[in-house]
Amino acid sequence: MPVFRLTKKWLFPDPELAEDGLLAIGGDLSVPRLLLAYRSGIFPWFGEEDPLLWWSPPERALLRPGHLHLSARTRRSLRQRPFDIRFDTAFEAVITHCAALPRPGQDGTWITEEMRAAYTALHRAGHAHSVEAWREGELRGGLYGVSLGGAFFGESMFSLEPEASRAALAALDARLRAWGFTLIDGQLPHEGLLGYGFRVVPRTLFLVELEEALRGEGRVGNWSEEGAFRNATPGLSSS
Numbered sequence: 001m002p003v004f005r006l007t008k009k010w011l012f013p014d015p016e017l018a019e020d021g022l023l024a025i026g027g028d029l030s031v032p033r034l035l036l037a038y039r040s041g042i043f044p045w046f047g048e049e050d051p052l053l054w055w056s057p058p059e060r061a062l063l064r065p066g067h068l069h070l071s072a073r074t075r076r077s078l079r080q081r082p083f084d085i086r087f088d089t090a091f092e093a094v095i096t097h098c099a100a101l102p103r104p105g106q107d108g109t110w111i112t113e114e115m116r117a118a119y120t121a122l123h124r125a126g127h128a129h130s131v132e133a134w135r136e137g138e139l140r141g142g143l144y145g146v147s148l149g150g151a152f153f154g155e156s157m158f159s160l161e162p163e164a165s166r167a168a169l170a171a172l173d174a175r176l177r178a179w180g181f182t183l184i185d186g187q188l189p190h191e192g193l194l195g196y197g198f199r200v201v202p203r204t205l206f207l208v209e210l211e212e213a214l215r216g217e218g219r220v221g222n223w224s225e226e227g228a229f230r231n232a233t234p235g236l237s238s239s
Contacts, residue, residue, distance in 0.1 A: 003024065004017075007026075008027075012040050015056035016203065018057075019058075022053060023055060023056045025052065025053055027052060029044060029114060029117075034122055038146050038153055039210075040056075041207050042056050048109070059200050059201065060206040062183060062199055062200075062206060063183075063186065063196065065173055065176040066177040068169065069195070070166060074163055083133035083140065085132065085134075085167060086131075087130070087131055087223035088123070090142075091128070093132075094132060094139070095119060097139070097158045098143075098144065098157065099116060100158075101156070122146060127146055128147070131144075131171055141157070141160055141167065143155075143157035143172065147219060148214060151184075151214060154187065172184075175223075183212075186198045
């Protein structure tokens with residue numbers, strides 16, 4: 001299995017060359033390189049003791065905005081006790097909570113200090129965003145990811161109380177649908193994402209759908225300035 005070593009140049013090998021997912025090693029987490037990676041269907045993922053690793057998995061988890069599935073129980077809970085949903089008002093707090101989230105079978109976190117700094121820089125450049133679920137002035141859950149064209153690349157989510165991250169995901173789904181986005185990338189398929197309605201697609205099809213999504217107008221900048229869903233969680237009519 002070939003694994004390519006990156007140089008200082010902002011270049012990546014063909015993502016189809018990653019047989020088992022691992023494509024390249026090295027490089028940096030600068031904003032230009034990260035944007036190039038996401039445009040190419042590639043993302044960084046490595047542990048605290050690992051070198052910088054870049055991935056292009058043979059299968060991806062994709063969701064078309066407007067097709068999010070929430071259980072009847074979740075929809076009922078969010079109607080009865082809605083969260084105050086905000087966008088891009090606490091990005092660094094969201095990524096810090098995601099980094100601290102315990103993950104079964106994993107020691108440490110892949111959201112290292114280096115990764116937090118890199119995605120905070122992406123956020124300040126207007127390409128990384130947080131969706132936050134607040135209750136009584138306290139952050140209770142949320143998610144963050146990267147936006148390019150009509151594509152949103154989900155990175156991680158957390159909850160400090162039941163349904164908080166689902167409320168954030170529902171708000172994201174509704175907003176992206178309203179804006180005409182065509183793709184939400186969940187990266188590696190797993191049971192939790194499939195339960196939300198994500199579908200598993202081969203890399204070749206993912207790259208085709210990504211190319212189409214990148215033609216979208218996109219929304220660069222701070223999404224809090226676009227207005228927020230206050231005291232309600234949209235998209236709960238989804239089934």
